[in-house]
Amino acid sequence: MNAHERLRPYELFFILLAITLYVVRRLFGIASDFDSDIEYLQNIPVDNSVIWADLSSYDQYVNNIFPTVVAAILFTTAWGIFHFIVSPEIKKKNFDASTIMLLLLSMGLVLASCYVFKEFKLFWRFRYDDFANPIGFNVYSIYRKLHVLTDAVGVMIIIGFYEVVAQAYYYTAELYEAKQEGKYQVLSNVILGISVFVIAFFALFGKVPELIVGSTGLIIGTGQILLTIGVHQFFYKRVIPYFAKINYSKQEHLVVPALLVFIYFLSVIVLYFGWYRIFHRGYFVGIVVLPNMLGGISAIIRWILFQEKKELQTQVFQKSAELTTLRSQINPHFLFNALNTLYAVALNENAEKTSTGIQKLGDMMRFMLHENHQDRIPLSKEIEYLENFIDIQRMRLDESHEIEIRVNIQTLNHEIYIAPMLLNPFVENAFKHGISFRKPSWIYITLTFDANKLYFKVHNSLHPKQENDTEKHSSGIGLENVKKRLELIYPQRYSLDIQQSEQDYFVALTFVIF
Structure with missing residues (x-):
């Protein structure tokens, strides 16, 4: 409330x-x-x-x-x-x-x-x-x-x-x-x-x-409205912008503003004591005090609201530009990983397996071209992309050689919408660092949800890269990308827990769903 x-x-x-x-x-x-x-x-x-x-x-x-x-x-x-x-x-x-x-x-x-x-x-x-x-x-x-x-x-x-x-x-x-x-x-x-x-x-x-x-009230009322509008515009266009630009941390900059404020209030006092000589003193509040108060206060409120709106517009523009930049980094990152995998498969397997991989790659590319540029996509589309990626990775692995991959995804009974490409970077990271052909390896992936939140967990073995591995010093743009996008899209509505030891790597992501 x-x-x-x-x-x-x-x-x-x-x-x-x-x-x-x-x-x-x-x-x-x-x-x-x-x-x-x-x-x-x-x-x-x-x-x-x-x-x-x-x-x-x-x-x-x-x-x-x-x-x-x-x-x-x-x-x-x-x-x-x-x-x-x-x-x-x-x-x-x-x-x-x-x-x-x-x-x-x-x-x-x-x-x-x-x-x-x-x-x-x-x-x-x-x-x-x-x-x-x-x-x-x-x-x-x-x-x-x-x-x-x-x-x-x-x-x-x-x-x-x-x-x-x-x-x-x-x-x-x-x-x-x-x-x-x-x-x-x-x-x-x-x-x-x-x-x-x-x-x-x-x-x-x-x-x-x-x-x-x-009668007389009509003239006075009209005058009050016009004076209030005039004071409002003067404060909003001239007075407030002038005082807003002042650097109040430096005392020498305070002399002129203080003098202007003193002159303003002195003018009001002089006008008050001279008012009754010409007009009824009772009109002073209605014609001088009220227009100044209402015009000044409303101008301050308008200025604050305008600054807030301007600040929000700037933030929206900056976030939109940053999201566009981050999205532009996603496509080549995942595309090149998938192509490298298919290239290795083509060298070691028959054309049947390669064609299956190419079909799945086509589905992934369609996802990148269409869903990836939306603000929100159905979770079913994200899961489909995730499954295609895992299937392509499995094509190059022999799970009988101490490599275990378990995927547990809760069945969807209603449509859920999330931001695209939030889950796959963690799975890609698991395959990148969790698979070794020399040592036992395993990857466990779990995706569940309730009425309000989505829960995604990836737990994998961890194998240090060799010194001659070309990806040992890679920038890890995928995970950093996701972290930035989570902060931009789900501020204060997500939790990301990452735990790492010498033998394993664990990620638990939770965020609010729509």
Whole structure:
């Protein structure tokens, strides 16, 4: 179970708790404000009959509790459908009819949430005489069709932003699990910590504005989006690449970056203290702080993800090139060994045995030309190649002269796929170093498998080569080739145990099968 799956139950509980706390706090807060305003008018005093006559169109349950609770339920349902169902399908690029319908349902629930809130929610304010003295209440509605639409767009943007942050956390957490590098753990924890803090702070102290987008809010909201995009691009294109190139091990290189950071924060402080002379200070957070925070943080996340993608692409390219090189070494290596064997047979045997060997060699060459260039091949093809190789080797041996070859291969009852040419190099090595016409020799080959792994063992006698043997100082490219390919194709999913003594040589290879 990955970080994504482990977090989901806690995430759902936390969001439901945050929304519940917010709704309860707002309902109690509005009820308290309502009672306080009535008490204020009564203390002026304003006659109770006037107060209640003004409030005759206002009902606490219909115009406050109902729209707030229902809007929250519809919003939560819309978020849940999008986050838990639609978003994973979009991530998998599955845009079938079901996904599109659920996306439209989520958007419809957001629109319904905004409509219910605007349609049923009523507000009150003091009514004043000509001398600005409060003399009663004025009940009013802020329902406008345009406001419902623009607020729905604003809520969808909020849900979308949450999804971007959530996916960034999932991605960095999964990278840490895969690579166990501290930078990914720090990044995922920072994203999670900031997200939890912001949501909890809003649930306990925040307030959804009556108009998320609309009138002045439309202008401010558009400005915030444009500023955030601008800050994001500036940080991503200019600031982060500049700081990424700095050699932080040399102190003289830190002067200019430190000065730039100081100037940046000093500018923000000066702007803050001068802001209220021109604008309302409350807008400072929304127009200056938020765009800088969101733009800067999102640029950092984007840069890290881009660097990770670039690194992965480089690794894939390097591994692909190395695999191609290794594969190009396989064909001549085994082909020349087989040809040398057939040449010896042709000198000592009749044409019948030679023709059989040539047929098996043809099968092996077809394997090299076709299956050998695939990423995965059926195990049956690898076994067929292995058996052909052993049969060709047996053609030059007289097993009655103290040479014993045992082959035990488990019968296949279903197709298994492996990388090509992983088994035969060990068998070839056994025939190369385990056969002597002067001393007793033996080779035992075992191939078994279960539901998850393949087990391959080769145990052979060992005979030191003579000084005049042309292969005594050979490079052993076959075994080194296999070791490199195992590391590239089955990283952390294989085990290779090699044991050697003066009399014998043992290899046990185990790897995960597909």
